[in-house]
Amino acid sequence: MTLHRRAVLQAGAATLALQATAASALTPDEAADRLLARITEQLLSDYPESATGAGVDKNARARLRSRLSSHSASGQGVIRAHVRSTLSQLRRLDVDALGPAKRLDVDVVKTVYELAAGGFEFPYGDVAILNNNWSYRNTPYVVAQNVGAFVEIPSFLDSSHSINTVADAEAYLVRMDAYARQLDGETVRVRADAGRGVVLPDFLLAKTLQQLRTSRAAPFTQWGIVTSLATRAARANLSPRYAADAARIAEEHIAPAIDRQIAVLESLQARATNDAGVWKLPRGDEYYAWALRAGTTTQMTPDEVHEMGLDNLRTLHGRMDPILRSVGYTEGSVGARMTALASDRRYQFSDGDAGRAEIMAFIQDKLTDIRARLTRAFHNPVRGYLEVVRISPDVEAGAPGAYGGAGTIDGSEPGHFWINLRTPALHTKFDLADLTYHEAIPGHVWQGEYTFRQPLIRTLLGFNAYSEGWALYAQQIADELGVYDDFPVGRLGYLQSLAFRACRLVVDSGIHSKRWTREQGVDFFVRENGSNPQEVQSEVDRYCSWPGQACGYKVGHNTINQLRDNAQSALGARYDFASFNDAVVGGGNVPMTVLGRVIDAYVAGARG
Template sequence: MMASRTFLKTAVVALTLAFANAAPTHAAAAPASKAIAQPGGAAALSKLADDYYQGQARFEPIVATFHADSRFDDQLGLSISPANRTRRAAELRKQAQRLHAIAAGQLGSEDRLSYDILDFQLKDELEALQFPDHLMPINQMMFSMPLLLANLADGKSFQSIDTPARSWAFLKRISQLTPWIDQAIANMREGIKQGIVLPKALIVSALPQYQALAKPTAKDSPFYAPVTNMPASFQDADRRALTAAYTAEIDQHLNPALARLARFLEQEYLPAGRASTGLGSLPNGARWYQYQIATNTTTAMSADAIHALGLAEVARIQQQFAEVGPKLGYDGPPAGLPKWVAAQPRYKPFKTDQEILEVYQQLDARLSAKLPALFTLVPRTPLQERLEPELTRATASDHYTAPSLDGKRPGIFWTVVNDPRTYDSTQMTSLFLHEGRPGHHFQHALNLEKPKPDFRRFGGNNAYGEGWALYAETLGREMGLYGDPAQYFGHLNESLLRASRLVVDTGMHAKGWSREQAIAYLRETNGYSEAVARNAIERYMAWPGQALGYKVGALKIAELRQRAANALGPKFSLPAFHAVVIGDGAMPLAVLEDRVDRWIAASK
């Protein structure tokens, strides 16, 4: 969902030491010492990779759909069921045993890459299942299941509903939402007993959204959109059958279930909400948060190390404000620049949503002429810009969804516009480079276009994905997109946000910061309004550790680029480096580092 290449020395040292000294729980493991060489090692790995992915997709079908695999579009799964979690853990343990029986050292380079990534993912998923996140299955975020399916219902996001078969598939999926809701309520009641509940502030933010989902009749429901938006090409018989089936499912099952959920949240869950802010306050919370750090950064960095890195990055970027501030007409202290810019009406020039979309479309057109100088590896799939749906606009962040595998649905950059009159124009170039091209769109579209095992083709990890997208923002300087000082400030301020996230996320979840303290930090450091800062902080409260992957990943990619440039000198090719980083899809940062080092050695 989102630095300059010159880094404050202390920040680089901190990050380098963190990687050098790490013995990560999730680092790519060396082959097991007892592994026996097998002629059929590659075939065994291929079969295991397929079994792993099929199990993963059955456990979380919505994730497969999100990554453009439409084979599971009629399934919802019940991964929040304790029994299903137990079965999944047993399955993963058996698959880990199968993996470690393969002689990794005798695999070809591509298979070895798959081995290392799969080793990481098996360990990561097994560790994840040790923590009771299923007891908090509902929050205010757009990826909370009922909200997510309501947004998918219009068929314009990452699940297409443009044929009768796809309409029936979506109906089958939402028919499984009622048992999901009842399991979620049972889980939250168990969470109340164990003291594992959401902060009260998040329940307050979420409640209006769930109340809005529960409608009196099917025709009022957002889940009725496949009927309302039925293409003209549908036959009359399909129209009648689908209309009757959707009406019955929503009226008889889904609307009553959504009403039960809204009542439960208001009458039982809200009174039980906790006053504390961070994950560290929950039972086993410190270990739980350390896992969130590990899975989201693919490193063994500690909360203290990340907090210190964040403070160092904030200081470095604020020093850069000293250069850009006078160009904007600001002569105050560098740290005060974001607040000053936020108060200037000229940086909020829009009157309509469409005006904002047009700026992004013009920027995309400019990029078409500039990207070839930096990339030889570009996706064939187009990109579109769209507005975030109204249902989740108040709590969503700008984001990207991958194209469909058949190429019929493009990659989509979703921009969140609550009020165009308050939309910050300074952020737009950096934001588009991150969410659109060459950020998430290049990464995801290319990953789908190149043949590879399904678990890699339809997978990813946070540090690589968000790290690449944040690194992509820095390329605006080389493409001449930050000639306007306001857009360069916006780039720096976006980088400052990613640094601030390191501070507030670890502050809340490991250092006892309150929600209010974190909001105040963002308002003071980033110049945000109370509403914007609150929305951001509540996101980090609901999604511990996710905000850490951006900076950690981007700094590692920038470090690898500098390493390659130093080692290769005039032989260094930036397009070739970019092809190495994004050419094989997502991988843990330690595996990416090994990949780049091998390329450097081969290029010499």
């Protein structure tokens, strides 16, 4: 049948008119929901790891289970274009016409896309803020001791990609191939960034190369990415060929990609300097200003961050001094006395594997205790589904002391508290309980489960200042519930942890804005906070590669406490501890500016 051109045009016009009519028939909230749904699917397509981490890579999204995000320059360019397009659509919404809940959703999504767009304005580095698994870290370096596919993907596959069926195992193998492509994409970007004058500091470059070489030297059958599939496939009674296939992919695809990455990094050693801060990079001061905005979701300047850290540190030391005196530590600065306390054998774990076992048992005891207390702190608790796991020895040399996060939305996978056990000396009996509350319950794992009650797009997005500020506030909740009433040295560990985060404000801004050296950063921690030198060196190295991230902790914590003070003042006798906590954690992961509006709504509701 032949169609006349005019008929085709008329039909097309009619279709567009019907679509416009349908769109105009939507309420503002419905139109916003439709846009947010499209953004959600685009976000999951750009970052398939987020779909797996959230447990939504099934049914219509099953294709995402065998994919990884692109780490190539062209792939990052596609994501950058998506960010700009999405932001344009969000800005066209009439937010004043939306209901309070939908306005909050749109505000949160728009804020994170604005931050991402700002990061993509720089022609170097890696913008991770939209990838749920690594949204806390943005970096000017595509590969570092704690950045890149080599560090992130094997542990992601082990902890998030479940192996229960043949389809799971096949998808894992496809992702192993994709992992090799990620490595090559990063290698090309590392070389390109070096041409722009962006090279890792020499001490980070040496650490990164050591990690890559050490893991590369192991037999393929012993690689974590291989044994993870082999062990779990056997447990699921799947074919033994999966172990062989994984080893083959490791040998034929991944190992050559790692070799290429090592070769490019080695070629940059002569160009690397000892300068630790991003001030040395093109537009370095601008980059740090953006990194601070992304890390704190505030407009604080480096000088303001620096002064906040010094002020907080003085206040915390004032609380620590009388406790130290009460347990017999009366001479020297607070930092010096905390250093002496850390050497007290009464508070140390045993050496070697015996100490590692003691640490794991200690953590379980503290989790059991805090669970029994939380009914006083929350009216609407979550499950707190959790597994405690040692960080892989392959990467623990460059890893932090611990980290944690929630499981999947459907509850099929638990949250994880990953603990660094490269040496038991990293932890003491007076600071490990506090670390557990921060990373697990009522910290990251606990808070993460509350996000599962939000629309999917909100579950997928995270803000460093909120999540880390909450984790510090979780430590405070534990203290307020009396966990240290019979163990004042444990309260010292808690206060030292807060002081540690105050030091981060000083050191991060010192390195990136005031041109401090790595050694100055380490010395400040040891001198002012009595911190463990082994832990602190890795910490400072982390700030060098993740500028601004470490500042989110105390900025977020201070903001939550200021909002609590405001709520108590406004409500008087109507203020309720558990209701406030429910409001903070129940509103989801939000920027600090938005959290203020969440608490305003709580106060208004409590007034009646």
